[in-house]
Amino acid sequence: MKILVTAKRVTDPDSKIVIKPDGSLDLDGVDFRMNYFCEIAVEEALRIQENLDDVEVVAVAIGDEEATKEVRTALAMGADRGILVECDEAKLDSDLVARILVKVVEEEEPDLIIMGKQAVDGDNNQVGQLLAEYLGWPQATFAYKVELEGETAAKVQREVDGGVETVHLTFPAVITTDLRLNEPRYASLPGIMKAKRKKLDVFEPDDFDIELEQKVEVVGYKAPPSRQAGVTVDSVDALLDKLANEAKVI
Amino acid sequence: MSKILVLAEQQFGKLANATFSAIGAARQLAEKTGASYDIALAGQGIGGLAEQLGAYGAGTIYVLEDASLEKYTAQAYAQAFHSAAKASGATFVVAAATAIGKDCTPRVAARLGAGQASDVVAINGSGGALTYTRPMWAGNVLGEVKINTDIQVLTVRGSDFDAAEATGGSSAVEKIAAGVDAGSLRMTYVGLDAVESSRPALTDADVVISGGRGLKEASNFKLVEELADLLGGAVGATRAVVDAGWVPNDWQVGQTGKVVAPKLYIAVGISGAIQHLAGMKGSKTIVAINKDPEAPIFQVADYGLVADLFEVVPELTSKLKARAG
Numbered sequence: 001m002k003i004l005v006t007a008k009r010v011t012d013p014d015s016k017i018v019i020k021p022d023g024s025l026d027l028d029g030v031d032f033r034m035n036y037f038c039e040i041a042v043e044e045a046l047r048i049q050e051n052l053d054d055v056e057v058v059a060v061a062i063g064d065e066e067a068t069k070e071v072r073t074a075l076a077m078g079a080d081r082g083i084l085v086e087c088d089e090a091k092l093d094s095d096l097v098a099r100i101l102v103k104v105v106e107e108e109e110p111d112l113i114i115m116g117k118q119a120v121d122g123d124n125n126q127v128g129q130l131l132a133e134y135l136g137w138p139q140a141t142f143a144y145k146v147e148l149e150g151e152t153a154a155k156v157q158r159e160v161d162g163g164v165e166t167v168h169l170t171f172p173a174v175i176t177t178d179l180r181l182n183e184p185r186y187a188s189l190p191g192i193m194k195a196k197r198k199k200l201d202v203f204e205p206d207d208f209d210i211e212l213e214q215k216v217e218v219v220g221y222k223a224p225p226s227r228q229a230g231v232t233v234d235s236v237d238a239l240l241d242k243l244a245n246e247a248k249v250i
Numbered sequence: 251m252s253k254i255l256v257l258a259e260q261q262f263g264k265l266a267n268a269t270f271s272a273i274g275a276a277r278q279l280a281e282k283t284g285a286s287y288d289i290a291l292a293g294q295g296i297g298g299l300a301e302q303l304g305a306y307g308a309g310t311i312y313v314l315e316d317a318s319l320e321k322y323t324a325q326a327y328a329q330a331f332h333s334a335a336k337a338s339g340a341t342f343v344v345a346a347a348t349a350i351g352k353d354c355t356p357r358v359a360a361r362l363g364a365g366q367a368s369d370v371v372a373i374n375g376s377g378g379a380l381t382y383t384r385p386m387w388a389g390n391v392l393g394e395v396k397i398n399t400d401i402q403v404l405t406v407r408g409s410d411f412d413a414a415e416a417t418g419g420s421s422a423v424e425k426i427a428a429g430v431d432a433g434s435l436r437m438t439y440v441g442l443d444a445v446e447s448s449r450p451a452l453t454d455a456d457v458v459i460s461g462g463r464g465l466k467e468a469s470n471f472k473l474v475e476e477l478a479d480l481l482g483g484a485v486g487a488t489r490a491v492v493d494a495g496w497v498p499n500d501w502q503v504g505q506t507g508k509v510v511a512p513k514l515y516i517a518v519g520i521s522g523a524i525q526h527l528a529g530m531k532g533s534k535t536i537v538a539i540n541k542d543p544e545a546p547i548f549q550v551a552d553y554g555l556v557a558d559l560f561e562v563v564p565e566l567t568s569k570l571k572a573r574a575g
């Protein structure tokens with residue numbers, strides 16, 4: 001069985017993102033790391049590998065050359081092989097990422113794709129679903145628990161509005177991860193050493209005959225409206241007074 | 251000629267409230283483009299719901315019924331909604347950014363060859379030059395995006411578009427073939443482990459009381475629940491306490507959980523991480539109760555009470571009870 005996982009490079013969620021006066025983003029000095037939801041995806045694939053014979057885990061990233069680091073991190077966690085599709089990240093949108101992944105899937109023919117439900121930079125929450133539709137595959141987004149039935153199907157519990165839904169998928173299929181699917185492991189030192197020798201192929205969109213034509217384009221960024229500074233109240237009575245007489249919400 | 255199609259959301263024979271916010275967004279789009287809007291409704295045995303939707307000013311309600319649509323699955327519903335988009339000649343497709351909306355809509359966009367803007371909070375411009383505002387980086391940044399395809403697909407946040415009111419009248423109801431290729435479906439719905447609650451839904455409630463790790467342990471969450479019940483509110487939580495298994499997943503508020511914008515939000519023992527703020531900072535009035543005066547939650551709070559929650563929350567609850575008489 002072969003599992004394809006994604007390892008997207010994103011800004012560290014704890015970094016402050018500054019918007020320049022011209023409306024572009026200042027990412028100088030910002031730290032980068034693997035998208036947390038992708039780490040969960042890599043972890044889930046590795047757990048499946050540990051439970052079954054002969055599972056190959058291939059990690060793929062699409063982005064700048066720097067994204068090699070995230071592929072290496074996935075390899076250090078335990079993935080067997082890496083792929084980087086190198087391109088200018090600023091020229092991508094969710095749809096292009098999905099269409100590039102379609103090409104990778106055609107090459108690799110995985111039985112299962114596990115990826116993050118969203119990347120914590122763009123927060124689009126689209127690529128897994130787009131990819132599944134382009135491939136004509138079933139999907140289970142927002143996975144909370146994945147139970148394999150041999151190597152050909154899975155029951156997936158999903159975090160949805162109002163509870164946890166269970167769906168049954170016949171492979172090949174796409175699964176996108178939610179926060180509570182697992183707790184991703186850290187790469188061990190031997191893992192990091194081993195990762196250096198693992199195979200990592202680099203492609204360009206040209207190799208797949210894909211033109212980087214965006215369907216969705218960001219034309220500018222701005223800061224969200226900031227809230228008026230509030231006041232500190234010193235007692236429950238003072239709070240109740242404010243809520244009743246000023247905010248008029250009770 | 252522009253034409254808007256709203257993808258209605260129904261499950262178990264009930265329309266999702268968020269659908270009415272999506273209709274609200276469609277009305278804004280209609281005003282800006284001069285287009286009219288239709289609504290697509292998919293399922294099985296849903297005639298009554300079509301009737302209900304008919305009072306919201308749409309030109310046509312397209313009804314897609316098929317055995318494969320009895321229960322929601324992304325694959326079948328995307329095929330059905332695609333059929334409706336084709337039948338209506340839609341140039342805009344609008345859905346609510348709910349779990350189902352997020353799950354299904356990109357598949358519809360893929361079938362239409364359309365670009366999609368997710369989680370839209372504002373529609374800007376007019377005529378053929380529209381842009382959409384959407385939060386990125388956990389709401390640290392608002393991106394303004396433009397869609398370059400002939401058909402534009404949006405999911406919209408219920409917290410930012412007022413639910414449409416019924417306008418009376420009745421739309422034409424048109425049953426069309428769902429066009430689902432049963433042989434292509436490789437997923438089935440198995441079941442829902444529902445969080446039973448008599449409280450209002452988080453995303454619809456006027457009052458939300460949320461608890462965080464400051465509550466120390468699961469059993470203390472009842473302090474939050476009592477306060478919520480007294481105010482007729484919903485209960486929310488941070489990721490930290492959902493991960494700890496204190497409360498259902500469905501209660502998580504934030505970047506990767508639910509986005510709420512009630513009239514009153516009370517954060518109890520919550521530090522105010524950016525990922526949490528992303529889900530609640532649009533609330534009208536925010537109260538923070540935290541014993542750490544430096545906690546970032548105070549930066550978004552209208553009223554901050556620096557105190558031990560175990561003292562002040564019971565006091566707040568009992569004084570509110572006394573007021574209610």
Ligand SMILES: Cc1cc2nc3c(=O)[nH]c(=O)nc-3n(C[C@H](O)[C@H](O)[C@H](O)COP(=O)(O)OP(=O)(O)OC[C@H]3O[C@@H](n4cnc5c(N)ncnc54)[C@H](O)[C@@H]3O)c2cc1C
Nearest residue numbers: 462463464488489490504505506507519521525526541559
């Ligand atoms: C990819 C990603 C996605 C995330 N998505 C979300 C999300 O959607 N929603 C979300 O909420 N988080 C999310 N998080 C997690 C987020 O970063 C924080 O870790 C989390 O919100 C913290 O929860 P908390 O405020 O309950 O806990 P803490 O940060 O531990 O805060 C507890 C607070 O309680 C106060 N306190 C303690 N004792 C008392 C007392 N006796 N009286 C009064 N106050 C007291 C403390 O002063 C402290 O401020 C995400 C993180 C990542 C990396």
